[in-house]
Amino acid sequence: MHLLACPRCCGGVAVSGPQVITCVACGTHYPQLAGIPWLYREPALVLGEWRNRLRLYLDDFATEERLIERDLSAAAPAPATSRRLRRLAAAYREQRVAIAQLLQPLDFSTRATDGAMMKAFAVTVPRRQDLHSYYTNLHRDWCWGDEENDLALTAVARWLPRQDGCRLLVLGAGGCRLAYDLHEAGLAAQTVALDINPLLLLAARQVMDGTAVGLYEFPIAPRRPEECAVLRNLAAPRPVRTGFSFVFGDAFDAPFAAGSFDAVLTPWLLDIVDREVDDLVRQVNRLLRPGGSWINHGSVTFIGRRPADRYGLDELLDRIPALGFSRPEHDELEMPYMRSPASRHGRVEQVVTFACQKLTSAPCVPSPPLPAWLLDPRVAVPAGAGFETAGLASRIQAFVLALIDGRRTAGELAATLVEQQLLDPESAMAAVRGLLHRLYDEQLRPPPS
Ligand SMILES: C[S@@+](CC[C@H](N)C(=O)[O-])C[C@H]1O[C@@H](n2cnc3c(N)ncnc32)[C@H](O)[C@@H]1O
Structure with missing residues (x-):
């Protein structure tokens, strides 16, 4: 404890309650998970991100298990392949339980892990360091x-x-x-x-x-x-x-x-x-x-x-x-x-x-602070900051996906984009195929190793 300092202001910290550490200078509270101090500049934000990564990790294994079951029932694989798949499916199941147990201190819930929600939000969490990186x-x-x-x-x-x-x-x-x-x-x-x-x-x-x-x-x-x-x-x-x-x-x-x-x-x-x-x-x-x-x-x-x-x-x-x-x-x-x-x-x-x-002190560059609208749920999110482009991209994607009715071809989907004057014919065809291909690939996404 005597070595620790607040990651925001470098003030001293002290235990202020069960599993809570508080900066004596700026008053920020930091949790301890299973007794280990959680000392990130934005402790709640980072905890939320790791919880999402954990859900995504567990979901990836569940998806892979389902794909294996599908292969086993549909393709009647050779005995050796079948043995491997069964072994992997059992391992994925047990691994999910073991990881969830190990990470219980993150106090995460698996509620609301509806597939569409996961795709809409969890995958957009910064993936710079993932849960299984360096596993x-x-x-x-x-x-x-x-x-x-x-x-x-x-x-x-x-x-x-x-x-x-x-x-x-x-x-x-x-x-x-x-x-x-x-x-x-x-x-x-x-x-x-x-x-x-x-x-x-x-x-x-x-x-x-x-x-x-x-x-x-x-x-x-x-x-x-x-x-x-x-x-x-x-x-x-x-x-x-x-x-x-x-x-x-x-x-x-x-x-x-x-x-x-x-x-x-x-x-x-x-x-x-x-x-x-x-x-x-x-x-x-x-x-x-x-x-x-x-x-x-x-x-x-x-x-x-x-x-x-x-x-x-x-x-x-x-x-x-x-x-x-x-x-x-x-x-x-x-x-x-x-x-x-x-x-x-x-x-x-x-x-x-x-x-x-160390011979002399080198001035330390503090991490740039995150914007208030990201940290404080009461602060308005500014227009701009690339959100319009991201929003437009999502709407175009949603528009194309909504046209998929089991009858239209990729060519017809592309033609609709041309009719709406969103793209020229050649780019529309490439764009639709690219989108469908990516979504198709994502269904086959391998689980974390
Ligand atoms: C290549 S691994 C090396 C792990 C370990 N030192 C070893 O030799 O096996 C890099 C480690 O750095 C951690 N890491 C990456 N970025 C970090 C950061 N900004 N702060 C603290 N740890 C970080 C990763 O989680 C990972 O454990």
């Missing part, structure tokens, strides 16, 4: 064996400061195995694991408390037929020792007081964020005490939105001193990555680990 990391962390985890531990441990009472923050901790291993190795007295994804942290917390979690793995390329769905028992070698805590939050608005940590680790995070890498580096700088260490571990395949942000290794190492750090020292190691024992698929990565020290 497989849980299996790698807690049941595939030691190889990848040990390599990561060795690669990172040598760069951590050897300091009594070291306070370590792991940003984007995911399934938390690396954070756990570093903590268990005695390299930190206090370790805080922060991640944006509640599924990963809730599963990791349960595993690290000493309660195994049963979840299915759906390998990309199963080695054997029965490995299309593998029930995994995620378990830690032993319950984590004291001094380890979890926080739900966004690394770009990390909810900790400035200078709270002796070391900050960003494992496989820098390369996947879709905001400016520099902003994250500035945030790391803010979180470290003067002289504290930043250790980065992972790939150098940046996916930033701006081309200029997709740094190569040398560019990145050159850039970091301008953000208040010493020039990083680094090493590289070819490592297996996400190689499931049940899958023919796996990666080999040239993994880079670097470390540097």
